[in-house]
Amino acid sequence: MYQFNYQKAGSQDDAVSALSSAEDGKFLAGGMTLIPTLKQRLAQPSDLVDLSGINDMVGIQDGGDSITIGAMTRHVDVANSDVVGSKIPALQHLASHIGDPQVRNRGTIGGSIANNDPAADYPAAVLALNATVITNKREFAADDFFDGMFATNLEEDELITAIRFPVPEKAGYAKFPNPASRYALVGVMVAQTGGETRVSVTGAGQDGVFRASDIESALSGNWSAEAAKGVKMSDDGLNSDIHASAEYRAHLISVMASRAVDAAG
Amino acid sequence: MSATGIGASIKRVEDLRFLTGNGHYTDDINQLDQSHAWILRSPHAHAKLNSVDTSKAAAAPGVIAIFTGADMAADGVGGIPCGWQIHNKDGSPMAEPGHPALAVDKVRHVGDQVAIVIAETRDQARDAAELIAVDYAVLPAAIDMDTALSGASLVHDDAPNNRCFDWEIGDRDATEAAFAKADHVVSIDLANNRLIPNAMEPRAAISEFDRSTGRYTLHTTTQNPHVIRLLMGAFVLQIPEHKLRIVAPDVGGGFGSKIFHYAEEAILTWAAAKVHRPIKWTAERSESFMTDAHGRDHETHADLALDKDGKFLGLRVATKANVGAYLSTFGSSVPTYLYATLLAGVYATPAIYAEVQTVFTNTVPVDAYRGAGRPECTYLLERLVTKAARDLGMDPVELRQKNMIQPDQYPYQTPVALEYDCGDSPATFASALKASDYAGFEARRGAAEKNGKLRGIGISTYVEACGIAPSAVAGALGARAGLYESAQVRVHPTGSVTVYTGTHSHGQGHETTFAQLVSESFGIPADLVEVSHGDTDQVQFGMGTYGSRSLAVGGPAILKACNKVIDKAKKIAAHILEADVSDIEFADGKFTVVGTDKEMAFAEVSLAAYVPHNYPIEEIEPGLDENAFYDPLNFSFPGGAHICEVEVDPDTGHVEVIDFTAVDDVGRVVNPMIVEGQVHGGLAQGVGQAVLEGCVYDADGQLLTGSYMDYTMPRADDLPNFSVSTQGVMGASNPLEVKGVGEVGAIGSPPAVINAIIDALSPLGVTDISMPATPNKVWQAIQASSVRQAAE
Incomplete structure (x- = not known):
């Protein structure tokens, strides 16, 4: 890893001002992607601004018809949360299957969605559950937040502070892991919230997480595993690599969607 | 018989050290005034080195020195040698192009050493390495074997068509005659996938040069320190043995990949005398992937000739094997004498002919990896025999049984050089069929079908050859070294014992198993025995650990030294007990005068040896410390049967290994728990090869x-939870009656898994x-087969 300046922010304002004054600074959340990238010398930031000391970015709040999760809340805390478990069990299930115990003990929800890895789990939850991404500047609707692989509509000095998930009527998540990395080769979240059906897909798309409108249509009229499985997805725009062809990923989307519906009940 | 002797499942003495993080690995060692190295590696698979400009890097902070291939060449440093010479069909020697430790004119694989x-x-070393300006003229790469054999781009100018050698074994005419009279011929084309070893500990080394004595010391992650001393000292750096110490401390796994003499060892040792500082280097995990020798990588076509009853008449095999960019230490022996000599397998096939071409490519060298040649052979045979059963509509169990070598046929001379000394394949096969409830499989298949899963069962019956021996035979086949082993058994005055072995333990539990041999021999508890290995200044000599040789070859050396100790101790006891030595018996740790109650404990005799007040000093010397070398009569031939059950999810293609039964014949078992652990590890690697692991280079x-x-x-x-058991015919080629166990799991299992998957998919027409x-x-x-079915 190259040399960099390390700064630990005590508040959101501290973090933003530290980043603004840095030549080429980066926020450090759980570091589950950034630290390995630095170790491989694939990035050379001048400064890392560590967010782990900002207390008001951690925690899970029950808002009745929604749950708000602080951006620096670790995956393990979401996985162990009774509030999440009782209101959005699919989200708890998703969090409990991210990476391995070491990753879940360090990785954060804010870090995950800000990074928008095309095979990460949380972006699928944000999109399917129609969550609101809250930053120090504004609120994003889920559909407006992600902007392609490893890209979001966040500004340089914009900091995700929390994510608000409306409580759905039903939701389910099914992941087919990459055999090597155990990231999602294809992960599908299905949800019905306020009468609306949303289906998101991670792992498969060249542009990162996306909504599978064909499956949404199929499930809107007939919420059943068979309906999801019956949708023949196009392989346009899907990834093809040594682990899976685009055709195979397209097939897996329907299969995982049907399993997610089963899980949702 | 001792409670901690042969046959006792005592806990491994290594475990406390390893499980509590108290191992002492190369990277844990720091020398006074040590410097650090970074190796600049080629980002290209094949390129001409126009120039390497180190001037900017040399001025970077902290830099002590930078060396390139030109510097080593100017010093007359030799190339990295290959340890086994193979001859072509026409009798000419294999192509053996130079392998400079640091690239001189060309780089030949991604990761090749440049500076x-x-x-x-x-x-600081890494920062400076980024400032080295290398002018590469990129050349077309030869990656897959067929492209390489076309010779369009030559990895080495002196290896036409990138062929290393074209070798054959067996009787071609007899085999052709067998095919001419065959009722059936079954053919198969298959690849044995290339694997990356991935030992838990990456390679590492620390070199030192003492200019006051002219002595070099290299701590390195090797499986065979004396072999490294020999290869590097004699062939690369011209350092005589007494001025070169190699130490392999705790080593975190090898699986073959740490047998070989690697360029970094020579570079560091050479450079230590240039900078007069100790130099430390530890590979990053990425470097391990890129530069540790890989395993397997065969492509094979084979034909099996059968008569109308299914009796095997002949086997014809043509294999292409990738050796990578350079010949690694044993890269030439793995696809030849460790592979094709086993093509009889467990079957009495009367005529066999095999030809093997090896190919240079712009990939990292390929060499021995757990099993080394025998997994490739077993995979071929057991896939082919299963295919024959399916194609001919025969039962795969009966077809195997019909063709197996029977117990009364041993010693069995195969048509491909090896003579199997002992074995009983029908017996282990019968046990495995029973243990796996083979007969009840169809009910399990039906139950799986109700859950939407495709269940299949697969068989592999195998024999392997390990503990390569004797040295004279290995030498006749091209080995450039002997394959004996040495031991020293030093009994201390109070009766505790230190054993020095020329083998090396890097996870196998030798410190426990070898202590049990001494415990058995001397009738003392195993915890009075310490096993020392890995330091050429401590251990007289050794050939190291690979090819499941340590117990089969190193064990008898220890036994021989123990027997020498007992012989001497009897003389001491006879003197003190005032009896004739022929009347002294040794049992249960006591020397007894036959027919009397006069006795001396082992520790009383050892004390007398070192405090020789009442001692036959005119007849024997004081002390109780004996050496032995042991060169076995033959390889040892473990074998057995593996049966695997899988379930395939037809919606996703995911394969779950549900059950795995292994019945292995490893001869006498010294520590059943360690044997079970060795089989478990081998099976994990075999399942890994079958369903998970595969090295991929792009074009x-x-x-x-x-x-x-x-x-x-x-x-x-x-x-899954493995069901493993052993069922031995005692080994016939060594006095301990042991056979190797380290590799059997990885050798026997892959075809069992693949045969099970094909069986599961066979209702869909997948073959x-x-x-x-x-x-x-x-x-x-x-999909392909469903489509085909629909079209029909």
Whole structure:
């Protein structure tokens, strides 16, 4: 890893001002992607601004018809949360299957969605559950937040502070892991919230997480595993690599969607 | 018989050290005034080195020195040698192009060494390495074997068509005659997938040069310190043995990949005398993927001739084997004498002919990896025999039984050089069929079908040859070294014992198993025995640990030395007990005068040996410390039967290994728990090869599986609870009656897994699946065959 300046922010304002004054600074959340990238010398930031000391970015709040999760809340805390478990069990299930115990003990929800890895789990939850991404500047609707692989509509000095998930009527998540990395080769979240059906897909798309409108249509009229499985997805725009062809990923989307519906009940 | 002797499942003495983080590995060692090295490696698979400009890097902070291939060449440093010479069909020797430790005119694989930067810190060395300006003229890469054999781009100018050798074994005419009279011929084409070893500990080394004595010391992660001393000292750096000490401390796994003499060892040792500072180097995990010798990588076509009753008449095999960019230490022996000499397998096939071409490519060298040649052979035979059963509509169990070598046929001379000394394949096969409830399989298949899963069962019956021996035979086949082993058994005055062995333990538990041999021999508790290995200044000599040789070859050396100790101790006891030595008996740790109650404990005799007040000093010397060398009569031939059951999810192509039964004949078992652990580890690697692991280079020679993000290592949740047992015919080639166990799991298991997957998919019309059987591949096979079925 190259040399960099390390700064630990005590508040959101501290973090933003530290980043603004840095030549080429980066926020450090759980570091589950950034630290390995630095170790491989694939990035050379001048400064890392560590967010782990900002207390008001951690925690899970029950808002009745929604749950708000602080951006620096670790995956393990979401996985162990009774509030999440009782209101959005699919989200708890998703969090409990991210990476391995070491990753879940360090990785954060804010870090995950800000990074928008095309095979990460949380972006699928944000999109399917129609969550609101809250930053120090504004609120994003889920559909407006992600902007392609490893890209979001966040500004340089914009900091995700929390994510608000409306409580759905039903939701389910099914992941087919990459055999090597155990990231999602294809992960599908299905949800019905306020009468609306949303289906998101991670792992498969060249542009990162996306909504599978064909499956949404199929499930809107007939919420059943068979309906999801019956949708023949196009392989346009899907990834093809040594682990899976685009055709195979397209097939897996329907299969995982049907399993997610089963899980949702 | 001792409670901690042969046959006791005592806990490994190594475990406390390893499980509590108290191992002492190379990277744990720091020398006074040590410097740090970074190796600059080629990003290209094949390129001409126009120039290497180190001037800017040399001025970087902390840099002590930078050396390139030109510097080593100017010093007359030799190339990295190959340890086994193979001859072509026409009798000419194999192509053996030079292998400079640091590249001189060309780089030949991604990761090839270009320069070493030595600095005060590792980060400074790495920073400086980024400032080295290398002018590469990129050349077309030869990656797959067929492209390489076309000779369009030559890895080495002196190896036409990139062929290393074209070798044959067996009787071609007899085999052709067998095919001419055959009722059936069954053919198969298959690949044995290339694997990346992935020892837990990456390679590392620390070199030192003492200018006041002219002595070099190299701590290195090797499986065979004396072999490294011999190869590097004699062939590369011209340092005589007494001025070169090699130490292999705790080593965190090898699986073959740490047998070989690697360029970094020579570069560091040479450079230590240039900078007069100790130099430390530890590979990054990425470097391990890129530069540790890989395993397997065969492509084979084979034909089996059968008569109308299914009796095997002949076997014809043509194999292409990738040796990578350079011949690694044993790269030439693995696809020849460790592979094709086993093509009889467990079967009495009367005529066999095999030809093997080896191919240079712009990939990292390929060499021995757990099993080394025998997994490739077993995979071929057991896939082919299973295919024969299916094609001819015969039962795969009966077809095997009909053709197996019977117990009364041993010693059995195969048509491909080896003579199997003993074995009983029908017996282990019968036990495995019973243990796996083979007969009840169809009910389990039916139950799986109700859950939407395709269940299949697969068989592999195998024999392997390990503990290569005797030295004279190995030498006649081209080995450039002997393959004996040495031991020293030093009894201390109070009766405790230190054993020095020339083998090396890097996870196998030798410190326990070898102590049990001494415990058995001397009738003392195993915890009075310490086993020392790995330091050429302590151990007289040794050939190291690979090819499941340590117990079969190193064990008898220890036994011989123990017997020498007992012989001497009897003389001491006879003197003190005032009896004739022929009347002294040794049992249960006591020397007794036959027919009397006069006795001396082992420790009383050892004390007398070192405090020789009442001692036969005119007849024997004081002390109780004996050496032995042991060269076995033959290889040892473990074997057995593996039966695997899988379930395939037809919606996703995911394969779950549900059950795995292994019945292995490893001869006498010294520590059953360690044997079970060795089999478990081998099975994990075999299942890994079958369904998970596969090295992929792209057409330009970039390693696509260069990290755990893309290379699938087997994990606990990929594996079932194994059912393993041993059933031995006592080994006939060594006095301990042991056979090797370290590799059997990896040798026997892959075809059992693949045969099970094909069996599961056979109702859909699938007849072939290659390793690794990834979900993507299995799903595509299902699609292709469903499509075909629909079309029909």
